[in-house]
Amino acid sequence: MEKEGDPRRVVIVGAGLIGTSIALAMRERGAEVLLADHDEVALRLAVEIGAGSALPEDGPDEPADIAVLAVPVAALGATLRAAQKRGLAHVYTDVASVKTRPVLDAMELGCDLRGFVPGHPLAGRERSGPAAARADLFLGRPWALCPTPATAPEALGAVRALARACGAEPLITEATEHDRAVALVSHAPHVVSAAMAARLGEADDVALALAGQGVRDVTRIAAGDPDLWTGILGANPEPVADVLEAVATDLAVTASVLRAGADAGQAGAEAAAGLLDDLLRRGNTGRARIPGKHGARASSYAVVSVVVPDRPGELALLFQAAGVAGVNIEDATIEHSPGLPVGVLELSVKPEAAEGLADELRARGWSVPR
Numbered sequence: 001m002e003k004e005g006d007p008r009r010v011v012i013v014g015a016g017l018i019g020t021s022i023a024l025a026m027r028e029r030g031a032e033v034l035l036a037d038h039d040e041v042a043l044r045l046a047v048e049i050g051a052g053s054a055l056p057e058d059g060p061d062e063p064a065d066i067a068v069l070a071v072p073v074a075a076l077g078a079t080l081r082a083a084q085k086r087g088l089a090h091v092y093t094d095v096a097s098v099k100t101r102p103v104l105d106a107m108e109l110g111c112d113l114r115g116f117v118p119g120h121p122l123a124g125r126e127r128s129g130p131a132a133a134r135a136d137l138f139l140g141r142p143w144a145l146c147p148t149p150a151t152a153p154e155a156l157g158a159v160r161a162l163a164r165a166c167g168a169e170p171l172i173t174e175a176t177e178h179d180r181a182v183a184l185v186s187h188a189p190h191v192v193s194a195a196m197a198a199r200l201g202e203a204d205d206v207a208l209a210l211a212g213q214g215v216r217d218v219t220r221i222a223a224g225d226p227d228l229w230t231g232i233l234g235a236n237p238e239p240v241a242d243v244l245e246a247v248a249t250d251l252a253v254t255a256s257v258l259r260a261g262a263d264a265g266q267a268g269a270e271a272a273a274g275l276l277d278d279l280l281r282r283g284n285t286g287r288a289r290i291p292g293k294h295g296a297r298a299s300s301y302a303v304v305s306v307v308v309p310d311r312p313g314e315l316a317l318l319f320q321a322a323g324v325a326g327v328n329i330e331d332a333t334i335e336h337s338p339g340l341p342v343g344v345l346e347l348s349v350k351p352e353a354a355e356g357l358a359d360e361l362r363a364r365g366w367s368v369p370r
């Protein structure tokens with residue numbers, strides 16, 4: 001549904017995963033979308049899945065409200081310069097995973113920084129290209145905006161409206177702060193995931209046959225495009241290296257503790273166990289600090305666990321019951337063992353709503369262990 005202040009005409013340069021996802025989200029809001037990509041196959045595919053129409057060679061009839069540059073980090077400066085020269089839009093933004101380096105590139109190339117709002121949606125996938133695009137990719141996700149001192153307030157307002165129209169939560173920050181933050185929460189995790197996944201290159205058939213959800217979780221993002229990630233990491237080297245060195249220290253201490261513990265005496269074994277315990281507990285603490293939906297702290301929700309029979313319509317009934325009880329479900333996960341006739345549904349709700357929900361579900365016949 002269209003909202004006042006939403007951009008009406010949007011140009012997307014780079015019809016890959018992120019560009020096409022923004023295009024699809026804006027099309028759902030009724031915007032006109034014009035797409036460009038130097039890869040004709042990607043462009044055609046994006047047009048065919050309904051993301052918009054191809055930007056004419058000679059540009060739009062009149063400048064669009066916003067042009068979104070969704071190209072790899074290293075291509076951003078030149079792409080902005082070319083887009084501004086063609087007069088594609090009144091306001092420009094980008095989605096690159098790093099902010100300081102591309103903004104410097106844009107300055108060096110003489111881009112007009114007043115109408116440029118550096119941006120970065122913190123949502124993505126381990127797949128590239130328009131075929132992987134989804135209109136709902138940005139729902140409830142943070143979208144960093146890093147205006148420079150030169151950025152015009154109207155330009156910032158327009159890009160903020162674009163992020164909201166895509167369902168995201170805009171968060172204004174400064175480029176160097178952004179780059180340090182994403183080194184910790186996105187870039188270094190990618191390298192750690194790749195380093196673990198790389199071990200699987202040497203795994204034998206038995207090990208691979210035993211691979212469960214844990215290793216899948218830890219290595220999911222390692223499936224990302226190596227070229228894209230080489231560009232991201234190369235543009236944010238120092239902050240990423242700082243995090244990797246800290247992780248490497250924890251790993252090196254753990255490895256030596258495990259080796260020493262194997263043949264240490266009683267006192268040595270206790271010291272080793274203490275160091276290991278310390279890391280595992282710091283891991284619990286760090287993981288619990290990752291915010292849940294809309295930036296709320298995950299630990300600020302209470303979890304109600306419900307045993308649900310594996311029957312058609314069961315979840316619909318249960319969510320309906322929560323609705324009748326006036327309880328908003330903030331998040332839900334289902335733990336399900338294949339072959340078992342039941343699963344455990346974990347519902348995250350506001351703490352004050354947990355008891356009422358549990359009582360309501362018990363009254364309707366569900367098992368909610370105390």
Ligand SMILES: NC(=O)C1=CN([C@@H]2O[C@H](COP(=O)(O)OP(=O)(O)OC[C@H]3O[C@@H](n4cnc5c(N)ncnc54)[C@H](O)[C@@H]3O)[C@@H](O)[C@H]2O)C=CC1
Binds near residue numbers: 018097120
């Ligand atoms: N992959 C992810 O999960 C996320 C990526 N990003 C950032 O979004 C940007 C795009 O990444 P993806 O969409 O994942 O990549 P992608 O590979 O799916 O799409 C990039 C598209 O840009 C096109 N392209 C490259 N240079 C171009 C140029 N000079 N002119 C026109 N088109 C050009 C490519 O042909 C390709 O279709 C990158 O800067 C990345 O850092 C941001 C958030 C998440």
Ligand SMILES: O=C(O)C(=O)Cc1ccc(O)cc1
Binds near residue numbers: 097121186
């Ligand atoms: O796959 C995921 O879950 C991601 O988090 C992807 C991602 C990749 C790069 C970004 O700059 C932001 C997000």
